[in-house]
Amino acid sequence: PKMIKDYPPAKSPELQKYISDLGMNIVRANKLEGNPYHYNFTVVDVVDVNAFAMxxxxxxxxxxLITLASNEAELAGVVAHEIGHVVARHTAERMYIMEKSQNKTWLYAAGGVVVGAVVGYGLGRALCSDGDTKCQQQAALAGGAVGAAGGLLAQKYTFMVNSREDEMEADRLGFKYAVGAGYDKNQVGKFYEKLLEIEKKANKSGGTVLKSLSDAMSTHPPSEERVKQMNELAAQSTAKQAITSTPEFNKAKQIAARFTKK
Known part of the structure; x- marks a missing residue:
């Protein structure tokens, strides 16, 4: 109940149907439903850019997070990554360890937790080129509220963060599942490239974005490592070019943006 209060479902049947359809398409395409888990996908109405699996x-x-994704294949890569954590039992294993040690603080941080409090005006300045107002507006839309409030829930809970090995495994599984569902192999890992750009531009400017990212990045593989792996997987894959985006994604992104304007 406490977690539901802090992570309430977004009140949009259309948005919930979209993410459920996207997630279940990946699950069914890879014959994962009931094998052994039954999946459900929910968009939550919070200010953080985040994705996590129970x-x-x-x-x-x-x-x-939906507003930050550039296309549906990119979003599918994030969703598939979380499915990878479930399949590999990463969260379940950490839950067992936590219970065994009698530590009863509960929130399961998944591998898709990648940006957190950094999205906002700082992201627009770090990620977008000078004069690219469209890019800056998109970044501000995705994270305007996040810059101030993001990360508060992370401080409130003790997060069960996956190891670097777990993250890399979930990336590999996520690539397999997203491409297996028909998404473009060259797009499903683009979210990680976006993070790498944030790092590089923040490094050049010595900016606050990287400082804000430091806690999250310390518990997740460096962006360089993840991007390299995803690029290698794409190069090795024999899958043909497939789905990059859909009109449904564009509509869902517009709806999701309404929840970032608080």
Missing amino acids: PAGTIFITAP
């Missing part, structure tokens, strides 16, 4: 197939995607 044991047994429950996966949450925040509305701001």
